[in-house]
Structure formats: structure tokens, C-alpha cells
Amino acid sequence: MNRINRESLFHIFNDEVVAKSFIDTYFDLNKAKAMLTIDECLDLSESYGVPSVALSATNKQKYKYKVYIHIIEKEHLSSDYHGLWGSIMLESMNRAKKYNPMEPVVHLVIANHEWIDQRIFDTSFKIENPNTSRYLPANLVEVQVIELPKMREKFDIMRPSTIVKTPMYRWYVFLDNETEKPLLREVVNKDDAIFKANDLCKGFL
Incomplete structure (x- = not known):
């Protein structure tokens, strides 16, 4: 069984x-x-x-952050895979219509296959928000795709210490x-947070 x-x-x-x-x-x-509150x-x-x-x-300035995390494994490719993308895009477009600059939304897709015809492993599709501040991301809606096979190829030629010291890389490696x-x-x-996350998922193996 998969760890995640x-x-x-x-x-x-x-x-x-x-x-x-x-x-x-x-x-x-x-x-x-x-000072985030979940x-x-x-x-x-x-x-x-x-x-x-x-x-x-929500942070102390009352800005809201919403992140969807989707894990796509190889076995999902034989199911209604396109339905996932349709749901993501429909939700994103509906969100953009409402245009609330204090509630940016991100769909983070961790995909265990190659999908986009380019060598970089990290691709984003964004609807920009012109009203930004220190605590408000520049994107009203963002769909970010992490293609794991390409990521592994890149990480294979990097020093492990470089990967480990980069906070978001650590999360990608864990997921x-x-x-x-x-x-x-x-x-x-x-x-410490990933240590706890790893400990939490042990009971589901």
C-alpha cells in the first residue's frame, strides 16, 4: 500500500x-x-x-488561504482521470468569477506521471490578482502541477543537501x-512538521 x-x-x-x-x-x-489559524x-x-x-x-490580517492537494498515482490514469481536471478547472473558473482578492485558491497536483511536454517538473497556470500585499499571494487562482518522474530526474543530479535544505522540496519528496x-x-x-506527518501516516500502511 502507498504511504500517501x-x-x-x-x-x-x-x-x-x-x-x-x-x-x-x-x-x-x-x-x-x-499567525495562521487553520x-x-x-x-x-x-x-x-x-x-x-x-x-x-486565515492569518491575523484576515486574509484567507485555501490549498487543495491532489495525489495522482499511476493506477488513477485508467479511471476517470480527465474528470479530475474538469473538476479542478470548473472550480477554478467559478472562483475567478467571484473575485475575492482576500481568498486566493491553489490546486496543488502531485502527479506520478509525465503530463506536460516540457522538461521542467513544476508548472503553474494562474489567474492573476492585481491587488497584492505582503501577506496576499499574487494569484487569485493557481493550478500547480508537480510531475514526479521529472522531479526525480532533476533531484538525481542534485546534491541531497540542496534538496533537504529547500523547504518546499522537502514536502514534494515526502508526498x-x-x-x-x-x-x-x-x-x-x-x-519537525514532516517528521510528525511521517509518524501520522505510519498507521495507514
């Missing part, structure tokens, strides 16, 4: 410490100033057909079910 699956994904991010750390890292916030963690795996959660948080144990061990031991 429907049950473990929700269990991991339903933990406040883990959720705060992930959102802080993803949006590159200042922990001391942001509003909710929803299990949306049934809705999207793949392991999916939605995290919502990759095919990460080799030595690198996973380094990442887990480097980051």
Missing part, C-alpha cells in the same frame, strides 16, 4: 501543526507575522476520485510515494 493514500493524506493534514507548516511553506509566509481540513477524495484534501487558513528511503529519512529528520 486517501486515508493517510487526510489524517496528516488534519493535524494543525502539519497544516500550518505546509501552508506557511507553500505561500512563503513569515510564521511570526502571519479553519478546516476537508477530505475530498470521493469528489475528485483521487486522494485529495482541502486546507483553509512522493516512490522516494527512496535514504532521502526520505533525511527529509523527515530535517523538518
Whole structure:
């Protein structure tokens, strides 16, 4: 069984410490100033057909952050894979119509296959928000795709220390079910939140 699956994904991010750390890292916030409050963690795996959660948080300036995390494994490619993308794009377009600059939304898709015809592993599709501030991301809606096979190719030629010291890389490595144990061990031991996340998912193996 995959280390990151429907049950473990929700269990991991339903933990406040883990959720705060992930959102802080993803949006590159200042922990001391942001003072995030986690509003909710929803299990949306049934809705999207793949392991999916939605995290919502609010900082002390009342800006809201919402991150959907979707894990696409090879076995999902034979199912209604296009339905996932249709749901993501429909939700994104509906969100853009409402245009609330204080509630940016991100869909982070961790895909264990190559999808986009280019060599970079990290691709984003964005609807820009012209009203930005220190605590408000520039994008009203963003769909970010991490293609794991390409990421592994890049990481194979990088020093492990470079990967481990980059906060968001650590999360990508952790969310990759095919990460080799030595690198996973380094990442887990480097980051307290990921250490806790790894401990939380052990009960679902």
C-alpha cells in the first residue's frame, strides 16, 4: 500500500501543526507575522476520485488561504482521470468569477506521471490578482502541477543537501510515494512538521 493514500493524506493534514507548516511553506509566509489559524481540513477524495484534501487558513490580517492537494498515482490514469481536471478547472473558473482578492485558491497536483511536454517538473497556470500585499499571494487562482518522474530526474543530479535544505522540496519528496528511503529519512529528520506527518501516516500502511 502507498504511504500517501486517501486515508493517510487526510489524517496528516488534519493535524494543525502539519497544516500550518505546509501552508506557511507553500505561500512563503513569515510564521511570526502571519499567525495562521487553520479553519478546516476537508477530505475530498470521493469528489475528485483521487486522494485529495482541502486546507483553509486565515492569518491575523484576515486574509484567507485555501490549498487543495491532489495525489495522482499511476493506477488513477485508467479511471476517470480527465474528470479530475474538469473538476479542478470548473472550480477554478467559478472562483475567478467571484473575485475575492482576500481568498486566493491553489490546486496543488502531485502527479506520478509525465503530463506536460516540457522538461521542467513544476508548472503553474494562474489567474492573476492585481491587488497584492505582503501577506496576499499574487494569484487569485493557481493550478500547480508537480510531475514526479521529472522531479526525480532533476533531484538525481542534485546534491541531497540542496534538496533537504529547500523547504518546499522537502514536502514534494515526502508526498512522493516512490522516494527512496535514504532521502526520505533525511527529509523527515530535517523538518519537525514532516517528521510528525511521517509518524501520522505510519498507521495507514
